[in-house]
Amino acid sequence: MKNAAPEADESLWLLAAAPAIWAAHFLLCYVAAAVWCAKFAGPAGPLAPARRAILALTVLALAGIAVIGRGGWRRCRLPPPPLSREFDTDEDRHRFLGFATFLLSVLSAVATVYAAGAAAFMRDCR
């Protein structure tokens, strides 16, 4: 890991990447279940195929979030700053963006598991 972190190497989009995966996962789970129940299974039909799709989506989403979170974690594990300072170096900014990315990845992973939990407990379309 290099310590120098030029501005050109940074991106705010990365901060939003993990929550965006959560959003995509959430939307796809919702659409998969809604379309399955409305078009194929009927109001009291079984949910099994949709649950399998949600499980697969969840594994994919968590893997993506983990990759982003790991990148964030690596960036925020630069040598720690002294206690009293103003955070105005390239490394400080790099560490901040890494840490915020990591925290957002953790939150996104928790929210993704919450969403998957919905499918884990529901067995049919009622």
Place this chain on the structure above:
Amino acid sequence: MTTPLERDQESRLLKAWTPPKGWRYWSEVNNTEVGVWYTATAFLFFLFGGALALLMRIQLARPGGDFLTADAYNQVFTVHGSVMMFLFAIPIFEAVAVIFLPQMLGARDLPFPRLSAFGYWCYLLGGLFLCGSIFFDAAPKGGWFMNPPLTSAYQTGIGADIWLLGFSFIEIAAIAAAVELIVGALKCRAPGMRINLIPLYAWYVLVAAVMVLFAFPPLIAGSMLLELERAFGWPFFDPSRGGDPLLWQHLFWLFGHPEVYIIFLPSVALLAMIVPTFARRPIVGYSWIVLSAVGTGFLSFGLWVHHMFTTGLPGVSLALFSAASEAVAIPTGVQLFCLIATAAAGRVAGSVPMLFTAGGLSVFVVGGLTGVMLALAPFDFQAHDTFFVVGHLHYVLIGGALFPILAGLYYYYPLVAGKKLSERLGTLAFWLMFIGFNVAFLPMHLLGLRGMPRRVFTYPAGAGFDALSLSSTIGAFILAAGVAVIVWDVLRSKRGQPYCERNPWAAGTLEWLQEMPSKPWGVRSIPEIDGRYPLWDQPDFERDVDRGRFYLPDADEEKRESLVTSVIDARPVQCLELPGPSFVTPLAALTIGGFFIFGTFGQWVLALLSGAAGIGVVCWWLWTGTSVILSQPDKDVGLGLTLPLYVSGPSSVGWWAMLITMLADATAFLSLVFGYFFYWTVRDDFPPRGAAGPGALWPCLAASLLAGAWGLTMLARRFNRLGRATGFHAAIGGAGALALGGAAALLAGPWSTGLEPTSHVYPATVWMLAAWAAAHGLAGALALAYCAARRLAGRLTARCDGDLENTALFWHFVAATAVITVAVIAGFPLAA
């Protein structure tokens, strides 16, 4: 001791930034003036909404009340909710941000001052239109979320049209303000203010403004569909012709739930500025607060169905949204813990802002906890549409927004007026409001649990509601007395009161650089920043700023200027000349507003004429006031730095504004596409058996023509860069012709197959999508013609090509819109 040079600089700055006098004052566009008008107007609407609430409480004080008729009551609760949400809660966020964001960022103004002013005039016009309607017994009465079929089939007056068109107009203004705030926070920070150093307020504003971009367009799309049904009979929400009222609820709550957080986050942002000041220490957990702001922003888009738990959706859908509704409590809690930790780790000085902060947090926590209860579907089944929900939402909004805003009023008032508000009156107001609020709204939870539905204009005696309802009324009046004390405190004459000292709270953030009384230039020189609390951390900072030792200490041409910096590290990239006062902004608001107002009365010819005039005014505004090529290419901005005066593409603020606007536009479009697939999912007769679609020929031709227009636009940009005038004009002319042809071909599809939009929701949806894409093709053609004219007039050159860069960006979205539209309306029926 000020030197003669410094005095000359100050006099030139003063000339550039002093507002016009007399009636021309209203042409001002500077953030400090417009922001104050905006805030004052929002408070006036708040008082109006509050007065309506008192009317409701008088009506409900006793069983069998006859103070208001049922119809008047319906109008009063609808206007109360709508005013508080659309005319107070959201605008006050944007208003406060317009005043203070530039000062917190060390900028002289936001990048598009005229856009702020335009937003304000739209807001004022739309707000007066809506509020005025209640005096003519013509106000909307469908509740603040206007559910069809109540508002489509059962309310024939113009009330619903006023709501749909009036608020669409205001929402466009809100999106304009959001664009301004996002670009301001990203591109107009003082040099050195890296992304990890910006005030938390700016983070929150950034998140909330981005949320506006994605939350408002679904409502604009929904309002368009509902108005098309009301005005022209297109049956989007009429089940007898294939429509479904639930689509409205999806689109409304896709806006409505994030809106709660759009209101809440900027209010917490004020607390994130106030608490460190009074705790005398930096905020605890800066990164954690950023996490919670961004995280809340995202998760809040996964909650909308929790307003629809009783509409019969499959259990798995309810569970999904219930889970997300619980998850959002995590980031929300994190930021509250950070604020409490900051206060606990510092030495908190007692003050009125801190009183409102503590009161607001305690009230909000109660509202948050009842929110967690309502997020559980089985509990919601019981409490839905009862007074429990009314109690919950007021705890959230008054605790999470109103009290923090009042904390901000007492904290920031010296920056606006140069004088403090009264500690004694503020304390009295707080306790009246805090006690009154709890006496008014706590009983509503019990009323709801006892089964009292919301929105009933009266109730029978002995049903268990009498005492609790009376308590709510008494509490409401105590709350109102507290508000009255604040109004008195603000309005009372302060002539004998001396100006307060500079930075009266000894805060550490940049906005407190301001002199007392304030100077119109905002900041004497734009400082170099190297910490989160420069006034605490940087030695001699105030003196150096005042002596003009940083950037842009002078206005040698007596023009308004500020710096544009890079997004991540705030490196200076441009000296931006800002536009000065102009009446073009109220004129644009008036003409565009005319479209919506005439439309409300069904005067569609006048509406179209007014809309066309609006487009003309906007073109004139752009032509005379934007992308101006200056006589010199660059300028010495101080500290040995020379910056260009004109930049284009991603370095420029205009390009970012276009990108952000188009993200909102794309969201509205995707909401319409969502509508198409929603109908396909829930209706077996979408498309109806044997129905003719738009065919394949015309739509495919349209997509090809518009893709060709996109290609030629890119070619025109290339020719322009190479300085090849003939090639440029040929390419841009061809692109314009293909754009017009593409738009016509899009409409020719459903027209040639005889799709009748009033017969069924399927043809109506196809027409809607085709018309949306065609309108974008036409707008794209207009933009191309504008660029061609600019080049002919010498206002666009090979180097100064901002208009063309922005048009090229616009065309990326037009092309994508056209291709997706054709894939949906012509491709999907073949695949499904």
